[in-house]
Amino acid sequence: MRRLVILGAGTAGTMVANKLRRRLALDEWQITVIDRDPEHLYQPGLLFVPFEPEPPDLLKSRRGLLRRGIQLLIGEVGALDTENKTVRLADGGVVGYDYLVIATGTSPRPDQTPGMLGPQWHRSIHDFYTYDGALAVRDALQSFPGGRLVVHVVDQPIKCPVAPLEFTFLAEAFFRRRGMRDQVEIVYVTPLDGAFTKPVASRFLGRLLDERKIAVETDFLVERIDAERKTLVSYDEREIGYDLLVTVPLNMGADFLGDSGLGDELNYVPVDKRTLQSIAHPDVFAVGDANDLPTSKAGSVAHFSSEIFVENFLQYVDGRAMTHRFDGHANCFVETGDGKGLLIDFNYDTEPLPGRYPLGRLGPLSLLRETKANHWGKLAFRWIYWHLLLPGRRLPVPNKMSMTGKHRPGEEVRP
Amino acid sequence: MTTIHVDSEGFLTEYGEWSEDLAAELAARIGIELTDEHWKAIRFLRADYPSHGETATLRRVSVLTGMPIKQLFTLFPGKPAKKMAYVAGLPKPRGCV
Ligand SMILES: Cc1cc2nc3c(=O)[nH]c(=O)nc-3n(C[C@H](O)[C@H](O)[C@H](O)COP(=O)(O)OP(=O)(O)OC[C@H]3O[C@@H](n4cnc5c(N)ncnc54)[C@H](O)[C@@H]3O)c2cc1C
Numbered sequence: 069m070r071r072l073v074i075l076g077a078g079t080a081g082t083m084v085a086n087k088l089r090r091r092l093a094l095d096e097w098q099i100t101v102i103d104r105d106p107e108h109l110y111q112p113g114l115l116f117v118p119f120e121p122e123p124p125d126l127l128k129s130r131r132g133l134l135r136r137g138i139q140l141l142i143g144e145v146g147a148l149d150t151e152n153k154t155v156r157l158a159d160g161g162v163v164g165y166d167y168l169v170i171a172t173g174t175s176p177r178p179d180q181t182p183g184m185l186g187p188q189w190h191r192s193i194h195d196f197y198t199y200d201g202a203l204a205v206r207d208a209l210q211s212f213p214g215g216r217l218v219v220h221v222v223d224q225p226i227k228c229p230v231a232p233l234e235f236t237f238l239a240e241a242f243f244r245r246r247g248m249r250d251q252v253e254i255v256y257v258t259p260l261d262g263a264f265t266k267p268v269a270s271r272f273l274g275r276l277l278d279e280r281k282i283a284v285e286t287d288f289l290v291e292r293i294d295a296e297r298k299t300l301v302s303y304d305e306r307e308i309g310y311d312l313l314v315t316v317p318l319n320m321g322a323d324f325l326g327d328s329g330l331g332d333e334l335n336y337v338p339v340d341k342r343t344l345q346s347i348a349h350p351d352v353f354a355v356g357d358a359n360d361l362p363t364s365k366a367g368s369v370a371h372f373s374s375e376i377f378v379e380n381f382l383q384y385v386d387g388r389a390m391t392h393r394f395d396g397h398a399n400c401f402v403e404t405g406d407g408k409g410l411l412i413d414f415n416y417d418t419e420p421l422p423g424r425y426p427l428g429r430l431g432p433l434s435l436l437r438e439t440k441a442n443h444w445g446k447l448a449f450r451w452i453y454w455h456l457l458l459p460g461r462r463l464p465v466p467n468k469m470s471m472t473g474k475h476r477p478g479e480e481v482r483p
Numbered sequence: 484m485t486t487i488h489v490d491s492e493g494f495l496t497e498y499g500e501w502s503e504d505l506a507a508e509l510a511a512r513i514g515i516e517l518t519d520e521h522w523k524a525i526r527f528l529r530a531d532y533p534s535h536g537e538t539a540t541l542r543r544v545s546v547l548t549g550m551p552i553k554q555l556f557t558l559f560p561g562k563p564a565k566k567m568a569y570v571a572g573l574p575k576p577r578g579c580v
Contacts, residue, residue: 223542265577332543333546334542362537
């Protein structure tokens, strides 16, 4: 039997396991998936938790999401030995592999910023990238008497880089609906030099922030949080006070990747950006947020790149050359509040542009323009995620980005 | 005078056109006089680029050289990642995606 081991059964690990189980013969291949946690969390749903009275159901059993014929081990991966091709679990178990797929994603690390964890954590200092964190934000927003709300990103890259902007738009709409918008000052604090990473989208989103009277503080790299004085302090000694802080902590890949020498300075696995094959070890691939691809860390990227990866992997284990090439394709719905949203679509070479996104019989959707349809698209995605994406079924969207419908604006970009 | 190729913001576009003399000149243009400490960061960036395939981020420079981020802010005030890349003759670091 040939042994394929997949570390992490999140978005990418589950998709890849299910796709490969259908393509690799049961009597020739053993597929083992390891995750620390028996339940799968629908992470895009976290964005809405702070604004809903009842927490939506975002969890499903991992076992139920994996096809028959896939072995699931629940356990924390503690160490990886690429010389002997073994994975060691924290409880001492050892699992050997012939081929390894790393899909352990990226996690918020509040421990990496001095002053973030402490008595004020989940009291005046919050994050919404975890389930408990999002619930605590909800309670804090409900009881917020007014004052300054600071939404903050520690550093890039983070998964779903638009999520903190979306949170800001939703919070603004939330206070407006409550009739207390004039008692709340909202400041968006970013290490980037604009609202977003790419120029056209950044100007566009910057304008939306402007219209909503949300102040933006750019080029702010936090050194520490002075929790007592409720102040963010940057490396260049700027200070920003808050009454309520909602931060996105530094995101990092799993520690065992750094420890094994396979990860970079943020524990991401350097891979060939067209094939997702590890630069250091050819029998190792890294899919989803766990790799160092220069595109967004997002479920859409996990999806598009997994399709490419699966075809390449089948060639690779057959001893053939890998002929499929990932182009960095990403697309994201961006909630902008009041039941509307935007859609952005881009890849390694093409930044998000305005226009229309063709979508078979359902489409087209508007790119970089606020519409209700985009909001509904975002909500529909939850069903698609559980029922089409994770089982590894084909979606009616091509994995390569297309220029159809897009246009490059002149200097002016109008919402 | 040798000619060099730069983008619209003045970042060198040809890795091979860089020299230590040029670095000193570029640094002077943004008001920086290069000391040994500056050179430690610049040399790391130059050496890292060909294998890594892109300009090192501030965090990468800090972790791999052991120079604290705070120190990099002192050496290259304001926007250290951009300023280091500019002096090292590398593309402007991609604001991540
Ligand atoms: C608030 C929020 C909103 C988002 N919104 C969107 C959106 O609208 N659209 C979109 O496309 N994407 C969105 N994303 C991003 C998306 O959820 C991720 O990009 C996607 O889940 C990445 O998949 P992955 O498999 O790489 O990682 P994950 O799905 O995070 O899976 C990693 C798995 O590895 C396991 N693991 C990690 N370390 C270990 C270990 N040491 N041992 C054992 N198991 C381990 C974890 O338990 C986890 O199950 C959002 C994310 C957040 C946080």
